[in-house]
Amino acid sequence: xxxxxxxxxxxxxxxxxxxxxxxxxxxxxxxxxxxxxxxxxxxxxxxxxxxxxxxxxxxxxxxxxxxxxxxxxxxxxxxxxxxxxxxxxxxxxxxxxxxxxxxxxxxxxxxxxxxxxxxxxxxxxxxxxxxxxxxxxxxxxxxxxxxxxxxxxxxxxxxxxxxxxxxxxxxxxxxxxxxxxxxxxxxxxxxxxxxxxxxxxxxxxxxxxxxxxxxxxxxxxxxxxxxxxxxxxxxxxxxxxxxxxxxxxxxxxxxxxxxxxxxxxxxxxxxxxxxxxxxxxxxxxxxxxxxxxxxxxxxxxxxxxxxxxxxxxxxxxxxxxxxxx
Amino acid sequence: xxxxxxxxxxxxxxxxxxxxxxxxxxxxxxxxxxxxxxxxxxxxxxxxxxxxxxxxxxxxxxxxxxxxxxxxxxxxxxxxxxxxxxxxxxxxxxxxxxxxxxxxxxxxxxxxxxxxxxxxxxxxxxxxxxxxxxxxxxxxxxxxxxxxxxxxxxxxxxxxxxxxxxxxxxxxxxxxxxxxxxxxxxxxxxxxxxxxxxxxxxxxxxxxxxxxxxxxxxxxxxxxxxxxxxxxxxxxxxxxxxxxxxxxxxxxxxxxxxxxxxxxxxxxxxxxxxxxxxxxxxxxxxxxxxxxxxxxxxxxxxxxxxxxxxxxxxxxxxxxxxxxxxxxxxxxxxxxxxxxxxxxxxxxxxxxxxxxxxxxxxxx
Numbered sequence: 001x002x003x004x005x006x007x008x009x010x011x012x013x014x015x016x017x018x019x020x021x022x023x024x025x026x027x028x029x030x031x032x033x034x035x036x037x038x039x040x041x042x043x044x045x046x047x048x049x050x051x052x053x054x055x056x057x058x059x060x061x062x063x064x065x066x067x068x069x070x071x072x073x074x075x076x077x078x079x080x081x082x083x084x085x086x087x088x089x090x091x092x093x094x095x096x097x098x099x100x101x102x103x104x105x106x107x108x109x110x111x112x113x114x115x116x117x118x119x120x121x122x123x124x125x126x127x128x129x130x131x132x133x134x135x136x137x138x139x140x141x142x143x144x145x146x147x148x149x150x151x152x153x154x155x156x157x158x159x160x161x162x163x164x165x166x167x168x169x170x171x172x173x174x175x176x177x178x179x180x181x182x183x184x185x186x187x188x189x190x191x192x193x194x195x196x197x198x199x200x201x202x203x204x205x206x207x208x209x210x211x212x213x214x215x216x217x218x219x220x221x222x223x224x225x226x227x228x229x230x231x232x233x234x235x236x237x238x239x240x241x242x243x244x245x246x247x248x249x250x251x252x253x254x255x256x257x258x259x260x261x262x263x264x265x266x267x268x269x270x271x272x273x274x275x276x277x278x279x280x281x282x283x284x285x286x287x288x289x290x291x292x293x294x295x296x297x298x299x300x301x302x303x304x305x306x307x308x309x310x311x312x313x314x315x316x317x318x319x320x321x322x323x324x325x
Numbered sequence: 326x327x328x329x330x331x332x333x334x335x336x337x338x339x340x341x342x343x344x345x346x347x348x349x350x351x352x353x354x355x356x357x358x359x360x361x362x363x364x365x366x367x368x369x370x371x372x373x374x375x376x377x378x379x380x381x382x383x384x385x386x387x388x389x390x391x392x393x394x395x396x397x398x399x400x401x402x403x404x405x406x407x408x409x410x411x412x413x414x415x416x417x418x419x420x421x422x423x424x425x426x427x428x429x430x431x432x433x434x435x436x437x438x439x440x441x442x443x444x445x446x447x448x449x450x451x452x453x454x455x456x457x458x459x460x461x462x463x464x465x466x467x468x469x470x471x472x473x474x475x476x477x478x479x480x481x482x483x484x485x486x487x488x489x490x491x492x493x494x495x496x497x498x499x500x501x502x503x504x505x506x507x508x509x510x511x512x513x514x515x516x517x518x519x520x521x522x523x524x525x526x527x528x529x530x531x532x533x534x535x536x537x538x539x540x541x542x543x544x545x546x547x548x549x550x551x552x553x554x555x556x557x558x559x560x561x562x563x564x565x566x567x568x569x570x571x572x573x574x575x576x577x578x579x580x581x582x583x584x585x586x587x588x589x590x591x592x593x594x595x596x597x598x599x600x601x602x603x604x605x606x607x608x609x610x611x612x613x614x615x616x617x618x619x620x621x622x623x624x625x626x627x628x629x630x631x632x633x634x635x636x637x638x639x640x641x642x643x644x645x646x647x648x649x650x651x652x653x654x655x656x657x658x659x660x661x662x663x664x665x666x667x668x669x670x671x672x673x674x675x676x677x678x679x680x681x682x683x684x685x686x687x688x689x
Contacts, residue, residue: 140446188534291637
């Protein structure tokens with residue numbers, strides 16, 4: 001029952017830090033919480049305490065650090081600020097509580113599921129029973145499958161500058177990028193980071209699924225404010241909904257390529273279709289999926305992108321290709 | 326039938342276990358205890374069952390929580406220092422818990438998760454819609470209650486309005502509200518064909534900004550999911566929707582999309598650029614392979630595939646980010662398809678090694 005023991009330890013720690021007027025030094029805390037007394041070494045205790053402190057902060061516990069006495073400057077002590085502890089009185093109505101439940105379920109399959117459900121429990125403890133009769137139909141859900149979401153979300157929240165390797169869509173080249181995060185936005189099934197690119201000295205939008213390394217924080221939280229007129233959503237949409245300014249000419253076999261034909265407004269059996277497009281990569285993937293049934297006639301960069309993709313497929317299946325040929 | 330076809334023509338997997346089980350972990354439990362104590366202190370003698378129901382836990386879990394409270398308390402931990410808890414009679418009495426008698430404020434992530442969720446709901450509603458006023462008032466109250474913790478919430482956004490044609494969405498919502506049948510013109514992307522069908526709409530959901538309709542399909546006589554961005558036209562019919570009784574209550578979140586057990590097992594290795602595949606089709610299992618050195622991490626997934634053509638198209642589209650590990654025959658089929666496509670385009674199967682890169686290249 002390690003988890004139960006840990007909960008006991010955390011609860012005793014909270015009560016000890018709430019019950020004291022003066023800040024408690026670490027050695028006093030170690031004595032006050034029975035589960036700490038059991039720590040075998042100083043290092044083991046330090047590790048436990050550091051982790052517990054972070055956990056309490058995540059839950060909203062207002063932890064105060066520092067020294068009360070000027071002549072013990074080096075002695076850091078801890079207590080909980082009782083004035084900042086309490087959830088302000090909120091007169092949530094039953095219908096509002098139901099809507100808040102819906103809001104928390106947006107994250108049900110995402111990395112903020114824990115905080116979202118904890119928040120709801122705190123609000124339910126105010127004593128109101130939710131009235132779900134006014135809820136209408138749709139329950140939005142969002143997921144956070146990109147490994148970079150956790151660190152980039154936290155960096156955006158803390159306004160901490162970060163660095164990571166990033167794969168550019170058009171070229172496939174991976175390069176190190178340094179960014180001061182402004183916002184993190186989910187649009188059309190993907191998460192995007194909007195921020196100030198520290199090397200290019202300009203705002204940039206990054207797709208989280210193209211972050212090709214772990215994310216490291218490179219410095220203290222930024223002091224420059226997020227631009228007031230920043231419309232992260234518009235920037236991201238601008239990126240995803242690039243106007244289809246170019247046209248591709250694609251030869252289709254038989255009735256293949258139903259999706260492409262629709263977009264081109266072509267007949268179900270047209271042999272060659274003209275397709276407006278914006279993103280070379282995305283159209284190249286669609287064409288490659290059709291195999292020998294679709295051949296790009298122009299432009300050349302799209303042709304090359306399709307061929308490069310197919311060669312990569314072939315290379316990935318090298319052994320199999322040897323068997324087949 | 327491919328896994329994608331089984332999870333609806335859209336191929337999107339909407340259900341699945343939450344990424345983090347609610348209530349898991351010591352921190353979540355502590356948070357519940359800190360919420361529960363003030364609530365119980367104000368309701369001395371409340372029935373065990375009622376308290377458990379209010380916090381959406383079982384009575385056994387509540388008793389576990391009370392047993393835990395019972396051994397915690399102020400430093401010293403002499404009997405007088407400990408929290409008093411009594412529940413033998415089936416009614417809960419709590420005492421000596423003054424230190425934690427007030428409810429704890431929201432943490433930053435907690436406030437942010439709810440505020441972002443509420444803004445997402447606000448987007449969903451037409452201004453003045455039935456739920457709109459409640460969402461707005463909840464937003465105002467939560468922002469006030471969250472204090473400083475609310476500041477970061479504007480930096481996280483979920484844009485769900487981009488994923489559907491407003492006209493199609495309005496027709497589908499109207500038919501759902503009035504309980505009418507729909508006629509759809511629908512692109513089945515996984516089979517590369519446009520279809521016409523009548524469906525009885527059951528549920529509408531948005532996941533990751535994509536909209537899905539769950540409906541009884543009269544053409545295939547089965548429960549199907551449709552991605553709204555692939556609905557080319559939707560018309561509400563005069564006919565009332567009459568789905569079979571056993572599916573009438575089907576909703577997103579029900580586990581309807583277990584992997585197809587009839588298909589042969591296919592093993593795929595996914596590079597980071599193709600990881601989304603593991604999330605969007607039902608897979609049997611997923612394993613993280615040790616990349617070693619500075620190689621990219623690789624995700625190995627096993628899935629059942631009935632339609633080889635579906636898998637071949639998927640792998641071709643992924644440009645080498647997905648590799649068929651087994652069966653070997655399928656890997657060979659993928660390689661042959663790539664080879665044939667290159668030949669059809671007049672391209673060499675491998676990039677010429679000596680040829681200088683750049684604009685000097687001449688297209689055949």
